[in-house]
Amino acid sequence: MRPRGREERHRAATPLELFFDLCFVVAVAQAGSQLGSALGEGHVRHGIAGYLFVFFAIWWAWMNFTWFASAYDTDDVPYRIATFVIIVGALILAAGVPRAFADSDYSVTVTGYVVMRVALVAQWLRAAASNAGPQRRVALRYAVGVALVQLYWVLWLVYVPAGDKWWALLPGLVADMAVPVVAERDAETAWHPxxxxxxxxxxxxxxxxxxxxxxxxxxxxxxxxxxxxxxxxxxxxxxxxxxxxxxxxxxxxxxxxxxxxxxxxxxxxxxxxxxxxxxxxxxxxxxxxxxxxxxxxxxxxxxxxxxxxxxxxxxxxxxxxxxxxxxxxxxxxxxxxxxxxxxxxxxxxxxxxxxxxxxxxxxxxxxxxxxxxxxxxxxxxxxxxx
Missing domain, CATH: 1.20.1410 (I/LWEQ domain)
Known part of the structure; x- marks a missing residue:
């Protein structure tokens, strides 16, 4: 799994990436539908908060895969299988959206999110094994960083009391968004503009x-x-x-x-x-x-x-x-x-x-x-x- 060239000509979205987007939109539709229901019932604060949390999970998983694919798309069998696993995670997340809004039960959504992210960890480990020097270090930082954040979300789901879950969101969100910044602090992946x-x-x-x-x-x-x-x-x-x-x-x-x-x-x-x-x-x-x-x-x-x-x-x-x-x-x-x-x-x-x-x-x-x-x-x- 070698990096793609940043100056590569005619670098276009692949059919697999377009299929990936279409599957992710199922989760987007669920989040939007539940937001509409919450607003219609007058639960404005609860609806907006739940929507932002669920949509963050959808968007962040989509974004991380997109930038990875821009830098390391090999489109071979292991790559495609890992992508399908990420799609499965998105569908699990989508299935849990109604429970997250109705009962503040995030077990299914977090499970789906972790499935998506663990599959991405496997991709980064494969990239690390296929490269040397700065690109290997970047890939390992991504793999370790994403894995540690997923551990946080599992602990958040299992051990944080329901009344404190919202307060404990911020560290996880900040840590998730900090992974790319830390991983690429001294070397950049070969994403294509x-x-x-x-x-x-x-x-x-x-x-x-x-x-x-x-x-x-x-x-x-x-x-x-x-x-x-x-x-x-x-x-x-x-x-x-x-x-x-x-x-x-x-x-x-x-x-x-x-x-x-x-x-x-x-x-x-x-x-x-x-x-x-x-x-x-x-x-x-x-x-x-x-x-x-x-x-x-x-x-x-x-x-x-x-x-x-x-x-x-x-x-x-x-x-x-x-x-x-x-x-x-x-x-x-x-x-x-x-x-x-x-x-x-x-x-x-x-x-x-x-x-x-x-x-x-x-x-x-x-x-x-x-x-x-x-x-x-x-x-x-x-x-x-x-």
Whole structure:
């Protein structure tokens, strides 16, 4: 298992990696569904806390495998089997999400997480055995670090009392996120900037698609039961505008050229927790908005709207912080953060969607006026052709 070249040409996502993403989205869907149910029942604090914890486990396991695969993808039989084991762990985690939300029972979710991470430890040990020098040291640090953190999570599950579990989360989360920083402190793995950018883009697409799917199912169910077309149409239109705009904004410019060091890449990669988490939460918020419109949940109109506008605002501002601010200048630099603030205070889902669409339109207008490609137009075509 030798490192891939960072300057390797035509480094693209493999079918196994795409299959991996699709299996992981099952866990994302479970987390989003449970968040929507908790918000609809008025358990806002419990729902958000549970969602963040479960989504961290999903995102962190996905991210660690993605960066490992970018550096050491051999695509042989042992590699594929280890990847399948990680997928099994993701499915176990997904199966435990309802119990985690309903009863604060994290036994199944933690079991799934440990399965995923132990399989990754095996991959790092294989990389260590196949290399020498700095790459061997890095691989061993990863293997030991990940293994020690999994021991912490097992002890957390078994020995920490239920009333203290939330307080004991922080050390485990910090330790998990510190492993890559410590492991690569004096040598870097051979991750590929273009491959990493593509992998993150693929997962963004899948999460946005899950939000559209969740909203569609909610609208269909409400229509079948209540025939409330006039009440649901503004939510459906607003939700689609948000998702369409989220796609346009994320893929406006390629970020590959920006990912040239571990310092930059770690900030960018870690920051995507908020991109992925907020994109998935938009779908949960749309479910709540639909149920409120037909009277299935007893929330205020403002609370139901906030379930959509808050994650949308987080998405816009985070994408701006990770992507747009590095390539924009002048007025274009402030389109997304201003839009995020306006969305946050929007009185309805439809207005929030219109604001998102307007931010794209303003970006295209600025692009035309500046004539330098700094707007929120797609990276694959000129905006005038879209």
């Amino acid at each position: 273009g491959h990493i950018a593509e992998r993150y883009g693929c997962f963004t697409l899948i999460v946005l698609g899950e939000s559209v799917s969740a909203a569609t199912v909610a609208v269909q169910s409400a229509v079948d039961e209540h025939q409330a077309f006039h009440e649901l149409l503004p939510i459906a239109v607003g939700g689609l505008l948000i998702c369409f705009s989220a796609w346009w904004i994320y893929f406006a410019r390629s970020v590959e050229e920006h990912l040239r060091s571990n310092r930059v890449a770690f900030t960018w990669g870690y920051g995507h927790f908020f991109v992925f988490g907020s994109a998935a939460a938009v779908g949960a918020g749309l479910e709540v908005a639909v149920e409120h419109a037909v009277g299935k949940v007893h929330l205020s109109a403002q609370a139901a709207t906030l379930g959509v506008t808050v994650p949308t605002a987080v998405y816009l501002i985070t994408v701006w912080a990770l992507h747009s601010r590095h390539v924009k200048r002048g007025i274009a630099l402030w389109v997304l953060p201003v839009s995020g603030v306006v969305v946050l205070f929007s009185p309805s889902v439809l207005v929030a969607g219109l604001v998102c669409a307007a931010s794209v339109a303003v970006g295209l207008l600025v692009h035309r006026l500046q004539g330098d490609g700094d707007a929120d137009g797609p990276a694959v075509a000129e905006p005038t052709e879209v």
